Amino acid sequence: MVTRAEAVRKKHSPRYQTIAHQFLDIERDAGIIEATPSAYQTLDGILSEAQQRIRTPTADSKFEAIRILKTIDSILKEKEFKHKDYALLSEGLAEETPRPITCLGRTVIYRAIADILNLPIAAVNVPEHSFVRWHLKDLYLNWETTSGKELKDFDYFIGFNISEKAIENGVYLQSITEDEHLKGSYHLSVGYVLGRKGKNHQALQHYLKAVEINPKDPEALSNVGVLFMESKMYTEALSYFTRSLRLNPSACTYTNYGILYLRQGYLEKATFYFMKALELDPDYENANRGLAFAASKSLT
Numbered sequence: 001m002v003t004r005a006e007a008v009r010k011k012h013s014p015r016y017q018t019i020a021h022q023f024l025d026i027e028r029d030a031g032i033i034e035a036t037p038s039a040y041q042t043l044d045g046i047l048s049e050a051q052q053r054i055r056t057p058t059a060d061s062k063f064e065a066i067r068i069l070k071t072i073d074s075i076l077k078e079k080e081f082k083h084k085d086y087a088l089l090s091e092g093l094a095e096e097t098p099r100p101i102t103c104l105g106r107t108v109i110y111r112a113i114a115d116i117l118n119l120p121i122a123a124v125n126v127p128e129h130s131f132v133r134w135h136l137k138d139l140y141l142n143w144e145t146t147s148g149k150e151l152k153d154f155d156y157f158i159g160f161n162i163s164e165k166a167i168e169n170g171v172y173l174q175s176i177t178e179d180e181h182l183k184g185s186y187h188l189s190v191g192y193v194l195g196r197k198g199k200n201h202q203a204l205q206h207y208l209k210a211v212e213i214n215p216k217d218p219e220a221l222s223n224v225g226v227l228f229m230e231s232k233m234y235t236e237a238l239s240y241f242t243r244s245l246r247l248n249p250s251a252c253t254y255t256n257y258g259i260l261y262l263r264q265g266y267l268e269k270a271t272f273y274f275m276k277a278l279e280l281d282p283d284y285e286n287a288n289r290g291l292a293f294a295a296s297k298s299l300t
Helices: 004-011 019-030 038-053 062-078 103-117 153-159 164-168 179-196 200-213 218-230 234-247 251-263 267-280 285-298
Strands: 081-083 099-101 121-126 129-135 140-144 149-151
Touching: 019 038, 019 103, 019 179, 038 062, 038 103, 062 103, 062 129, 062 140, 081 103, 103 121, 103 129, 103 179, 121 179, 140 153, 179 200, 179 218, 200 218, 218 234, 218 251, 234 251, 251 267, 251 285, 267 285
Parallel strands: 081 099
Antiparallel strands: 121 129, 129 140, 140 149
16 A cells, blocks of 8 residues: 555655655655645755755864754754744745744754764754754763754753653653654654644544654653543543653643543542642643632532
8 A cells, every 4th residue: 555655755756865754754644734745855955955065074073063053053044944833844844934843843854964964963852842962972962953052951951840750761851862762752743733633533643653652752641641531531541641740740741630530520639639730830820720620619
């Protein structure tokens, strides 16, 4: 059976074979948008330009790393990429400008350029965000692709409220050296897009694929739990929330626990978990709303 991605490739044989091309294949096989070779062509054009403009590093140095990373940043700015929280890679590779792109979309283009130029660039995930890391012989530097600046691990640890438990479990701030794990992150992103379109069944399949690829992805685990909860499969939802929480105690997952118990009428348990969420993030809106609702139900 010929997949959608294979049908597209018959119309346009990509010049390169990179992780970014695999992202486009995931979209095509999911049938999210009409199959077209234009996204592959645009991607190939960006990679060809990078190949022409980027000189091979003359030394294993931070100076050389930043020079190349800045060149990639300049190429993306010239292509008029603009940040958008929920967007598919193919949307950013469309002809219209400005081109919408997520942090993961930027990250995978950096990785694709690294693929063809043999650069020591890895992807790195933090909660609902990704960036790239250049590995030098004895150290590394983090490159925030949305701003074109170097940041330290501590900046991400504080800025994204990462738990020490998540660091201990190797969930966040780890260099992703396997492209398969990066594909798992993209299945998660595709699930987000499908879910926002109300296609929960399809979204669930992508979330489950993300978990299959990377069982230590707390966001994918939590999202599977949410969709099971929406289907009133409460036992299954609890199982996935528990797996997520063990990896990364977060306000989001504690809130999901609260909502799960609230829907089943367990007000005390719901209140407990909403309070746990607010201990981690006092401003977490969903937890505050859930707590207020649980309190109002207790009074009736």
